[in-house]
Amino acid sequence: MEESKIIEILRILENISHIKDIDTLLEQVLFEARKIVNAEAGSVFLIKDNYLSFEYVQNDFLYGNYENSSDYMYTKKKIPVDNKSIAGYAALTKKSLIIDDVYNISPNNPYSFNRRFDKLSNYITKSVLTVPLINNREKVIGVFQIINPTDKNGNVISFTDDDSFLADLFAKQAVIAIEKAIMTREIILRMISIAELRDPQETGAHVNRVGAYSVEIYKNWAQKNGITDKIIKYNKDILRIAAMLHDVGKVAISDSILKKKGKLSENEYGKMKLHTIYGARLFSNSGSEWDDMAREITLNHHERWDGNGYPGYINDLNAKKIKFKNGKKGDQIPIYARIVALADVFDALMSQRWYKDPWPEQKVFNFILAESGKHFDPSVVESFIQVKERIISIWGKFS
Numbered sequence: 001m002e003e004s005k006i007i008e009i010l011r012i013l014e015n016i017s018h019i020k021d022i023d024t025l026l027e028q029v030l031f032e033a034r035k036i037v038n039a040e041a042g043s044v045f046l047i048k049d050n051y052l053s054f055e056y057v058q059n060d061f062l063y064g065n066y067e068n069s070s071d072y073m074y075t076k077k078k079i080p081v082d083n084k085s086i087a088g089y090a091a092l093t094k095k096s097l098i099i100d101d102v103y104n105i106s107p108n109n110p111y112s113f114n115r116r117f118d119k120l121s122n123y124i125t126k127s128v129l130t131v132p133l134i135n136n137r138e139k140v141i142g143v144f145q146i147i148n149p150t151d152k153n154g155n156v157i158s159f160t161d162d163d164s165f166l167a168d169l170f171a172k173q174a175v176i177a178i179e180k181a182i183m184t185r186e187i188i189l190r191m192i193s194i195a196e197l198r199d200p201q202e203t204g205a206h207v208n209r210v211g212a213y214s215v216e217i218y219k220n221w222a223q224k225n226g227i228t229d230k231i232i233k234y235n236k237d238i239l240r241i242a243a244m245l246h247d248v249g250k251v252a253i254s255d256s257i258l259k260k261k262g263k264l265s266e267n268e269y270g271k272m273k274l275h276t277i278y279g280a281r282l283f284s285n286s287g288s289e290w291d292d293m294a295r296e297i298t299l300n301h302h303e304r305w306d307g308n309g310y311p312g313y314i315n316d317l318n319a320k321k322i323k324f325k326n327g328k329k330g331d332q333i334p335i336y337a338r339i340v341a342l343a344d345v346f347d348a349l350m351s352q353r354w355y356k357d358p359w360p361e362q363k364v365f366n367f368i369l370a371e372s373g374k375h376f377d378p379s380v381v382e383s384f385i386q387v388k389e390r391i392i393s394i395w396g397k398f399s
């Protein structure tokens with residue numbers, strides 16, 4: 001056993017223990033687990049309602065190197081926890097499993113390899129190491145699979161017992177971070193479901209999508225603006241959670257306004273606009289980076305690039321009577337709010353709302369392009385268009 005590998009694992013664990021957002025964390029756990037054994041591909045599942053839900057798949061061979069393109073696929077697939085699949089078998093037996101060639105599994109085994117993904121993608125899976133994620137109450141919370149380790153020349157080799165030992169060691173510690181991040185997400189979702197009880201338009205699926213779109217747009221935008229990979233990784237972790245909370249201030253808006261079916265009067269609309277202020281108040285005291293970003297987003301997600309949005313500059317967020325001024329303009333609006341503004345409008349147009357049917361995808365994209373420089377920051381629109389495919393796959397995953 002190489003001692004340097006164990007030191008490497010300790011370093012990785014230290015890094016991931018700071019990640020608060022569950023999606024960012026799983027993505028990173030999978031990436032690091034693959035890196036330890038130089039594996040070409042991998043996927044991670046979490047157990048939800050007795051199913052293994054496919055959270056991420058990474059494949060350098062198909063999607064390019066993660067560090068460069070941060071590429072992965074959003075997928076909606078789930079499989080039952082039973083011994084018919086390799087991942088299900090590992091979850092049931094709570095044991096890691098090495099398979100040298102998934103196309104030559106002995107028929108004596110209860111599980112078999114599902115060839116569908118290979119067929120769809122023209123990829124050939126061979127060696128697979130499957131590791132259950134077990135918490136300290138001996139409960140399996142998920143499974144990760146690493147696929148096709150390669151040697152220095154890029155040839156696919158087999159996993160060794162040492163690899164399996166290292167992966168188990170890594171998994172044991174990673175579970176602690178994963179459970180913590182799941183709890184954070186649950187608390188946020190509970191906050192959101194309180195807002196959802198008030199405003200039926202703000203569903204869990206909507207906020208999940210707005211969070212995920214925002215991260216994709218930001219990654220592209222930040223790369224183009226010379227922000228380092230390290231800072232991007234850090235910010236996108238906070239951004240997803242903060243973006244999910246964009247409309248949480250609606251908890252303080254009365255039902256007669258939120259649930260009104262029909263045009264709001266001028267007076268009602270004025271009250272509705274206050275949800276930006278109420279949201280910002282929730283995050284006004286703490287001063288952590290997380291609160292700062294959530295405050296910027298709740299306050300500014302209805303500002304427009306051309307200055308025709310709201311609420312404009314507010315001197316005192318806690319004033320009894322809030323007076324709306326002229327909207328902020330251009331890059332006076334914080335970048336995270338410019339991104340969430342687009343993500344939020346995109347999702348509303350794609351969705352069914354009581355006052356409108358979903359728009360066809362092409363019409364939505366045309367509208368966003370037409371609003372570049374008016375409602376939206378042109379550089380954000382440009383990034384949005386460049387990650388269009390991932391935006392559409394997020395729409396598919398959470399709809």
Ligand SMILES: [Fe+2]
Nearest residue numbers: 246247301302
């Ligand atoms: Fe809003």
Ligand SMILES: [Fe+2]
Nearest residue numbers: 202246247344
């Ligand atoms: Fe929204």
